[in-house]
Amino acid sequence: xxxxxxxxxxxxxxxxxxxxxxxxxxxxxxxxxxxxxxxxxxxxxxxxxxxxxxxxxxxxxxxxxxxxxxxxxxxxxxxxxxxxxxxxxxxxxxxxxxxxxxxxxxxxxxxxxxxxxxxxxxxxxxxxxxxxxxxxxxxxxxxxxxxxxxxxxxxxxxxxxxxxxxxxxxxxxxxxxxxxxxxxxxxxxxxxxxxxxxxxxxxxxxxxxxxxxxxxxxxxxxx
Numbered sequence: 001x002x003x004x005x006x007x008x009x010x011x012x013x014x015x016x017x018x019x020x021x022x023x024x025x026x027x028x029x030x031x032x033x034x035x036x037x038x039x040x041x042x043x044x045x046x047x048x049x050x051x052x053x054x055x056x057x058x059x060x061x062x063x064x065x066x067x068x069x070x071x072x073x074x075x076x077x078x079x080x081x082x083x084x085x086x087x088x089x090x091x092x093x094x095x096x097x098x099x100x101x102x103x104x105x106x107x108x109x110x111x112x113x114x115x116x117x118x119x120x121x122x123x124x125x126x127x128x129x130x131x132x133x134x135x136x137x138x139x140x141x142x143x144x145x146x147x148x149x150x151x152x153x154x155x156x157x158x159x160x161x162x163x164x165x166x167x168x169x170x171x172x173x174x175x176x177x178x179x180x181x182x183x184x185x186x187x188x189x190x191x192x193x194x195x196x197x198x199x200x201x202x203x204x205x206x207x208x209x210x211x212x213x214x215x216x217x218x219x220x221x222x223x
Contacts, residue, residue: 002027005041005052007034008207009116009176011108012065012100013051014169019069019162021200022079027053035121066100069162081162092156095148095163099170106137108170111177116212135179142171142185149187168195172204176214182223189223197221 002020004027006013020027032041037048045052045063053062062068073082082092111134114126145167148155156163171192174180182189195201196219205219217223 001055003030003054003056004028005030005032005044005054006050007032008204008209009112009173009212010034010050011104011170011173012049014172014204015100015162015166016051016053016065016068017204018165018169018200019072019081021203022081022160022165022198023072023076024078025072025076035117066096073162081160081165083159083161084157088157092161092163095156096166099163099166103138103141103167103170107134107141107174107179110134111174111179115177116209119212120210131179134174135181138174138179139181139184142180142188145191146185146187149191154191164191164195168192168201172201176209176218177212178215193221193223 002025004013004016006017006029017027032038032050032052034041034048034050041052042048044054044061047063049064051065051068053068054060062071069081073080082089084092110130114130114134118124118126145155152158154160154164155167171180171188196205208214
């Protein structure tokens with residue numbers, strides 16, 4: 001059985017879990033707060049970041065969400081998430097990287113810092129200016145998602161792909177932390193509503209991060 005070292009609001013772990021759910025790969029969760037830097041966890045991943053996947057019986061350790069997703073894409077034929085022509089696959093990887101890097105850096109990371117780490121780790125109040133900037137960036141970037149969905153069935157093309165799973169993972173964390181204003185993004189909201197209804201997504205929507213509560217409609221498919 002695979003073990004995933006993660007915590008509820010890790011978007012990179014969520015991406016991996018969505019992929020595994022779509023592919024029907026079973027796993028168990030191991031709660032890991034990377035800011036604690038436990039010796040046992042750092043021994044697994046010297047970078048001290050989640051997710052880390054371990055299969056003890058086969059002595060396999062997988063680190064980094066991109067590497068993990070590529071591993072299962074190569075080893076599990078069911079529900080391919082990086083498929084199509086070389087151009088299609090390049091677009092899937094481009095959009096996945098855009099969410100992992102740009103959306104995470106401008107939106108998810110500051111929201112997590114201000115509304116999660118400051119509260120749990122530093123016992124400090126959030127910087128309202130930083131929150132406004134993150135929400136402003138989210139609004140702008142969701143405008144790009146709207147544009148993509150105006151021209152495509154899914155983010156990267158005609159079929160569900162890793163790009164959609166990556167986007168949904170990051171957006172779901174930003175939504176949990178109150179950083180998304182859905183009112184001006186009907187296309188993205190409809191797309192996200194469909195993803196929230198998938199069996200791979202439902203378990204994550206039920207999870208909570210300690211004393212941090214999400215908005216009332218966070219786990220609702222119709223919102």
